[in-house]
Amino acid sequence: MRKASLAKRVNVLSKKSMLRKLKLHWYRHFSIGDDGGDFRAKSKIRDRHSSIGDEGGDFRVKLELYWDRDYSIGDECYDLQVLEELQPHPNLHELSIEGFRGARFPRWMSNGSLLPNLKSMMISNCSNCDHNLSFGELACLERLGIMNMSNVKSIGGSKDKQMDTTTTPQSSSYSCLKVLELGRMPNLEEWFEGNEVCYEELSITSCPNLRMTPHSFPSLKSLKLEDVGGTGVVSITSSLTSLTSLSITRCEDLEFLPEGLLRNNDQLIIFNVEKCPKLQAFKEEGLMVSNSSSLRELQIGMCDALKSIPDLRGLTSLQKLEIRSCGELEMIPKGFWSSFIALESLNVFGCKRLKGTIELSPSSKHLREVRIVYCANLERFDICSSSSTQQQLVLFSCCHTLEIYNCNAISSIDLRSFASLRELNITECSGLHALQGLPFLTALEELELGPFSEDLDFFPLLLGGNYDDDNGDEVASNTPLLPSLRKLESRGWPALQALPHHLQHLTMLKSLIIQDFTSLTELPEWMGNLTSLEELQIIWCANLTHLPSKEQMQRLTFLKRLWIFNCSRLMARCRRDGPDLNI
Template sequence: MAEIVLALVSPFIQDAVTRAISFAGEKISLDWDFEKELRELAMLLAMIQEVLKDAEKKQESNQAVRLWLQHLADVAYDAVDVLDEYAYEVLKHKAKTQGQRGKHVSSSSRLSQTQGQRRTQDFVIAKDDLIQLWMAQGFVHGSNESLVKMEDTGNEYFNELLSSALFQDIKWDSYGNIESCKMHDLVHDLTLLVSKGETLVWDASCNFDVQNCSTIRHLRVESNGEGLPTIPRSVAQRLHSLFSNVDVFCSMASDLKSLRSLKLKGGGKKLPASLGKLKHLRYLGISETYVRTVPKSFSELYNLQTSKFVNCYELEKLPNGMANLINLRHIYSSRPRDISIMQLTSLRTLSHFAVGTKKGCQIEHLGWLSQLEGKLEISKLEYVRSKLEASKANLKEKTKLHQLKLCWSYERAVNNNNDEGVLECFQPHSNLKSLTIDGYKGKMFPSWMVNDVNSSGSSFLLGNMVELELINCYECTCIPSLGLMPCLKVLYIASMANVRRMGHELQPNGAESIRLFPALEKLTVHGMKRLEEWVEVVEDAVAGSQGVIAFPCLEELLISGCPLLETWSMGGFSSHHKLSELRIEWCSKLMAIPGVNGLSTLKKLELKGCNGLGSLPIGLGSCISLQFLRIESCKNLNSALSMNGLTSLEGLYLFRCDGLTCLPIGLDSCISFQALKIEFCPNLISIAEDIRKLRSLSFLTIRDCKNLRSISEEWLESLTRLKKLLLGPFWSELQEFPGLTSIYQSHALLEVLILFGWDKLKSLPHQLRHLTALKQLRLQDFNGLEALPECLGDLSSLHRLEIWNCSNLTHLPSIEAMRRLSNLQYLRILDCPKLKKRCAKKRGREWSKISHIPNIEIHDKDVQGKYEYFNDWF
């Protein structure tokens, strides 16, 4: 017990001793004379700490010692609260003083002050969030003398825990930073055991026992809004952490006198006015709520270090007084907010900053935030009036920023016509990993974006750039020379309406031997409405050179929304030894795709909306690794499609291919083939015998091929591995469902069946009775059907039954047949007006047939139980 109390309390005591001495030494003038008392408090706390250490040697079985230790812990917590209140008043005084002084102090003197500061089951855990919670609880401290910040100390602690294998499954971002990790459920349970008595996870099954909960400091409430706990005031007053929804917090807000950390997710629309009375609060995280406004008292949280408003889409604005929170170090928001940052010189995280005309919202104020790191999005850049203003943002000196977004509004309230000059002054530090430029209306990109190749070698102003996005730069007529960026892995170019030709400008001038885009892994070109030609990069780079290599590491290539593109050449694909995914979409004039011979690594090929294509790429058969082929809305693609040679092909999807009259040939050579999906192909009139040879087929869809008249009755006979099958509708004059005679041969593994009917069908296929392994069945668009057959009762494994859009369906099978469906858990009836009326709960004529089913939904309303949707039909 002593070890546990000491482990949990000792950090608070050490912090309290340090702060008491610091406050006494600083002699901060608040018209109070507390120097003597503060020094005495520091001595008392140090004595408590020594007593606790001595108590480790006492007998664990001594009940008196345990009670005494707990009492000492309570005294220590209360002492920390007293010091916190003193610190609160100090910060409040500073905020008001700075606010008044700010009316008279010049920008240069403020900047010098800032520069002076600069010298000085598994549980997923977000690393930064965890460290900020440690800071809020006083577990992490910095050192002004050594310029070590709290976050840096937190990183050291995190790395120690990581090296001790307490964390696992590390997730890294694109730039090499740890984003999150997992704590194994056994480790999590151990931490709860160690902190037992101070930590409680509450759910609907818990009851608060005042006597046993009197030591609780950290509370997590798991509730969907129903059965909210009644938390005793004596417990609420001692809490240091509360994780809950808005409603739980509102019910107890006025009692939370000692709260340090507050995380709210979901719940009500309003936060209480008493929020500002949480003097000790250092961490406030609000996410996925319907909160619309934040009370004005928010601006009185002077101890607040971290403020998060994430996915709060109803939130209109943050309080104007946020500028008073001079202790803030991290501000997160899902979208730009008008925040006055003039006094927030301790900020290390500012996820969004919207430039404006209000005090504290000018671009120059970013220059005062010398410690910014991580991600920063600057929006409304049209409000930057001049190059001089832009230069004061001082982005080049922000060495710890790794992701930067520069955004101009699409519909500008003001237009200074100075985009080129402003962007030229926004040169970031060379450490930057990711850059997005969105809505830029200059004609030329800045000089710092162009590779500088000189006689002494190569120097790259953006030499560490990993990701670059150029979006909605409508006035630019060309792409900057980017080919020599050594670390660039992702390039996204979109909606540059005036670019007509690409290729030659992607490589720099003056290079004698070139590896173009040596690290690029993903290239996307999207929405280039006037792009007509993509020229040979290698040819333009160095004519006649033998050692030129382009895109040697490219893995994914997407070209989309280029309706005028006719010519495309990237030197063939012979040098693209790693290309695994190729997608070409909505390039209606593209007549051919460069030869894909030799693309032995290609695994996924998608062609969509390419009406100029008459055939598949030449050499496709040599793509021995191709696993997935999707062709959609290619109206002129002829029916002579060959799959010969594609031995690794696992899935073929054909959508809205008007020229398709029969299945592709050579499918029998695809020995790994598992999934075939054909939809909305109006001219498909027959299914070739090849399909019978696809013995490994597990998933089959043939939908909305309304001219399909004949299907061999034995075509399913050899498909003994089918797990999911979707069929129909077919030719509207057919009066019975074709091709199901031999379905009983493949019934052993079939688990999911969807049948689409048409008006001429008056009955369901009688072969359904053989599918005793079937678990999911959906019947849709059988408008000629009036009653379901008795044979449905033979589907003994059926778990889920859905009936959609059967306008004349009136009768279910008999009550005896329905009762034989002993595994049926879910029934859904949708757009069946007659059946809806007859299945009305307790009064409909068919209700007795279905009343035993646990979960029933009729016309999107839960009639019984709670219907859980099944998202894995196909």
């Protein structure tokens, strides 16, 4: 690109009376002017902005200044001179600066009298800047973002100003600032403010060395802290009272959350804490309904050292509860699970030491999904006792999904409370001996079962209701077995030598997956009854040698896909010269 004169271009821009937004990009081989300092036309564009302001109307004037990564002309002083000369008109509303090479910013950027109407400022990728950043004199500033400033160590005023209690309200910094975003500032250590700030939204990410911060945020509603030092997290959160949303993520040296964080923020709706590997506990006493009933969503995840959770029985409005990958968590307060009467979603994942019982409340009428995964020591999944069996049948009429996976200490599960289920997954539960209530699931569409206890030589598929187990006699029933079921994945174990014979009644089944039946030698003839079947998968059945007869297989007129994987003996029969090739 040929050298260009900014002065000539500004002369043209000064004639554009409807100009609302100006973007200036500095690229490789681009200069401000042949002499590096011809900015006389700057006053013309300022005058034009002035005439725009006199016209009135609802508009915002925006200036964006961008230095390309390959820009190499001049030095830090030269870039500072450029930015000094680009002082905008006072009517400016939004300012964005990216890639500036100077060590500090020009004075006009922090002068409230020169930018009296500035509402929004974004500064990013100014890697050479190492001076304290303070824009507190911009009285109308509502939104400020400072990103990718790797050399900045402090922002705001001075430490002495923060400790000065005589400062008058009129001199309070950032009197209108509502949104502050700080990100990717690895050397930031100190953040000072003279008085209480009125932020409503605060986001701090990738500032691991931040230690000193303001303590008072009386209007703060939304707070996001990600990859921030534990001292900084505690400093910011200790005195909060007005939060509606709180997210704490990847704060690797955070050990405790301050006392009263939940109790004091009685308007908190969303609370998320995850990937804090040293977090041991919440310093929180039992919560009362009167001051904690607003919380709707609570997520605690990947906190490997967390050993306890506070008594949260006051969270009567909680709709979503998720506890994930907390490997040291062992005990939950008694009555914890059954207190959430508004609960819609429950997810407990990867809490390998968690013991006791997950006991749901019959009052949780809005429960939609329950997932309990990789909780090897959890002993029971149950429902608080109700006055009659008939009441139990309609307890969770909104619950569509239930998953219990790899929970080896659970010995029995009663499904009669989940009559509206559409998806059910109970797999890899090696201690399970009894599965009750499956015939009641008339809306069930997808089902995954097994393997269960190796002590069993039958599949505990239909214990309870109108059906017996595979060793007993089937009792007549007026209701078809699982009439809505479309997909079934059945996983076996070595003691099983046959498929559950009840499967032959699933006449609406479209997809059947048979997996890990290592002792199974042949598929039963009754499989020809599955006349709606479109897909049949047979996986890891090493001793299986025979499909059903050709006559029965030909009854499966809708079958589109037959997939056999790691069944060596059966695959040998289905080869080009095998006896089952033409089935």
